Amino acid sequence: MNASQEIPSFDVLLPDLNKSILELIKDYRAEKINSWEELEERVNAFFTPERMDEVESIVPGWRKMASSSDGVTLVHVMCVFLGLVMLPEFQNLSPEQQQLAKWIVLFHDVEKAHVRGRKDLTHAFRSAVLTAGRLKTLGFITTEEHESLLDSWSELTVSAVTKLDESSDYIQDNHKLPSIVEGIRRMFGENTPATLITEGVLLHMSIDVVEDYPQAAPLRDEEIKRYVNTDLVPLLKVMMLADNEGWVMFDPEDRLKQRNQTLKVFENVERLISI
Numbered sequence: 322m323n324a325s326q327e328i329p330s331f332d333v334l335l336p337d338l339n340k341s342i343l344e345l346i347k348d349y350r351a352e353k354i355n356s357w358e359e360l361e362e363r364v365n366a367f368f369t370p371e372r373m374d375e376v377e378s379i380v381p382g383w384r385k386m387a388s389s390s391d392g393v394t395l396v397h398v399m400c401v402f403l404g405l406v407m408l409p410e411f412q413n414l415s416p417e418q419q420q421l422a423k424w425i426v427l428f429h430d431v432e433k434a435h436v437r438g439r440k441d442l443t444h445a446f447r448s449a450v451l452t453a454g455r456l457k458t459l460g461f462i463t464t465e466e467h468e469s470l471l472d473s474w475s476e477l478t479v480s481a482v483t484k485l486d487e488s489s490d491y492i493q494d495n496h497k498l499p500s501i502v503e504g505i506r507r508m509f510g511e512n513t514p515a516t517l518i519t520e521g522v523l524l525h526m527s528i529d530v531v532e533d534y535p536q537a538a539p540l541r542d543e544e545i546k547r548y549v550n551t552d553l554v555p556l557l558k559v560m561m562l563a564d565n566e567g568w569v570m571f572d573p574e575d576r577l578k579q580r581n582q583t584l585k586v587f588e589n590v591e592r593l594i595s596i
Contacts, residue, residue, distance in 0.1 A: 322417065322552045328514045329460040331423040334379060339423075341367045342402045349403060349570070356571055361396045368395070379459065382431045382451055394433050397567045401426050404566025411559045421514055422559050425521035428452040429560065442492045442526070442537040443482050446501075449523035450475045453508065453515075461515040467508040474504035478523075492537040493526070495544065502548055512552045521556045524548065528590065530561050530583040546593050554594060558587045 332339045345363060348354050354363065368376075368387065376383045387395040405411050405426055411419060432447035454471060457463045481497040484490070502520065509515035529539045540548065549557060565579040 322421075322512050322514070322517060326462050326514055328417050328420045331420050331427065334459065335376065335427075337372055338376060342399070342406060345399070346403050346406055350407075357396065360400065360570075361392065364396050364399050365392065380427060380431055380451070380455065386431050386433060389434065394430055398426070398430055400570050401429075401563045401567035404570060405559060405563035408559055408562055408566075410555070410562060414555060414559065417514075418555060421517055421521070422556055424518045425525070425556060425560050426563060428455075428518070428522045429525050429564070440490070440537075442490055445523055445526040446478050446481055446493050449505075449519050450478050452522045453505065453519045456509075456515045456518065461509070461518075462513065463508055463515060464510055470504055470508050474501070474508065477501060477504070490537070495527070495538055495540065498544065498548060512550070517553055517556055520548070520553055521560055524553075524557060525560050525564065528557070528561065528586065530586045531565060531579045532582060542593055545590055546596070549590060549594055551594060554587070554590060558583075558590075561587075 345354065345360070348363075349360075354360050373384055373387065386398075402423070405422060411422060414422065428448055428451065430444065430448060431451055433444040434441045454475065457467060477497065478501050481494040481501060482491040483494040483496075485492065501523070505516055505519050505523070509519065524540070526536055527538065527540045528545070529536050562580060562583050565583060566576065569575040569579060
């Protein structure tokens with residue numbers, strides 16, 4: 322990672338949210354929160370209109386995301402934060418990497434749409450577009466090309482969808498990844514904090530990690546080698562570990578199974594990018 326750039330602090334910009342995450346972890350570990358319903362009650366109590374406004378000021382679209390799917394996505398994202406901070410892999414990251422991981426979690430589902438009875442299989446690309454358009458405002462450094470490229474890059478990334486056949490849902494079109502990733506790096510630079518955050522959001526649905534829940538458009542091995550480097554891989558690993566945790570925090574058996582499967586997959590990812 323380009324260490325010359327200071328990383329705007331999630332903890333400083335969203336102090337109430339960060340404090341709430343730590344308090345929820347403390348109560349979860351003390352077995353004062355034992356079900357999704359109990360966590361949902363705590364999350365809803367935290368997000369007063371004032372606190373919703375605070376997060377919305379950092380991430381436009383947060384309020385819309387929080388109200389979709391009867392609040393399920395909001396509770397899931399909070400579960401992902403809890404899972405992230407409790408991960409030993411997160412604790413082993415540098416302080417700078419920990420901040421990047423929190424920003425990735427904050428943005429990763431912000432454009433997730435509710436489609437009754439169906440999954441939104443393209444929200445990672447749309448969430449990356451919102452991320453790329455917001456990071457400069459938060460204090461992340463961009464290149465001189467950021468302003469001139471952002472609109473055309475956003476249009477390309479949002480339109481990067483395809484169907485396997487007429488009856489299938491839209492999935493992300495990985496054939497457009499060369500131009501999408503090149504655009505990110507032109508707007509933010511190589512391996513900069515903003516690049517790693519945007520790429521982490523973009524690719525958080527792009528690697529198969531849990532056998533029971535395959536991704537709709539996973540990267541092939543040669544694509545992993547092309548788009549995932551040694552700076553991005555630890556962030557993607559904790560993001561995808563935590564994303565799983567966000568659904569199975571109250572199911573110890575599934576939690577352990579999904580964790581082990583994800584770690585095994587990332588052993589292979591790390592092997593691939595080292596070749």
